[in-house]
Amino acid sequence: MKKSLSEMTLEEMWKLFPIILSEHKSCWREWYNKEEKRIATFIGMKNIKIYHIGSTAINNIWAKPIVDILLEIPNDISMSVIKEMLLNNGYICMHEEKNRKSFNRGYTNEGFAEKVFHLHLHYYGDNDELFFRDYMNENFVLAKKYEKLKLSLWKEFKYNRDAYTNAKSSFVEKYTKCAKRKYRNRY
Secondary structure (H helix, E strand, C coil): CCCCHHHCCHHHHHHHCCCCCECCCCHHHHHHHHHHHHHHHHHCCCCCEEEEECHHHCCCCCECCCEEEEEEECCCCCHHHHHHHHHCCCCEEEEECCCEEEEEEEEECCEEEEEEEEEEEEECCCCHHHHHHHHHHHCHHHHHHHHHHHHHHHCCCCCCHHHHHHHHHHHHHHHHHHHHHHCCCCC
């Protein structure tokens, strides 16, 4: 009998869900669009903001075939209320901090489903991911440098998602700062 996801150690999870990169696929935008509508429907609040973020939202670069979504909510809405809605609609809570929660959908006991989503729940204004996404999409040469960095880290950190993310962090932080200076009032 296989362990449930909640019973697995982090190392077991990383083995079941390794880092996989693939060429950019146009279907990622379609997956996002359908999931955005689904989320908006079951949450049913007009004052939420939903965005496609992460490498699948950056044009023409290799990425993990996992669509990242940023869900921003007003400060007067309880994250616990939104968390319950997400859990009741197929998401699994993977990490919680005071003002941030992360969820996934498409992780199974056998590995990745056909469509996989990571959802980042934040309050309004906690949206550095949008600045980075836009900056990469407007700077093709930098986006390709980011792709090259990701490809160089892929095999080394195939079974260690945290190390993979940490190894990219200085690049992401540097260009997020540049983006925030350029797009000061965008979000």
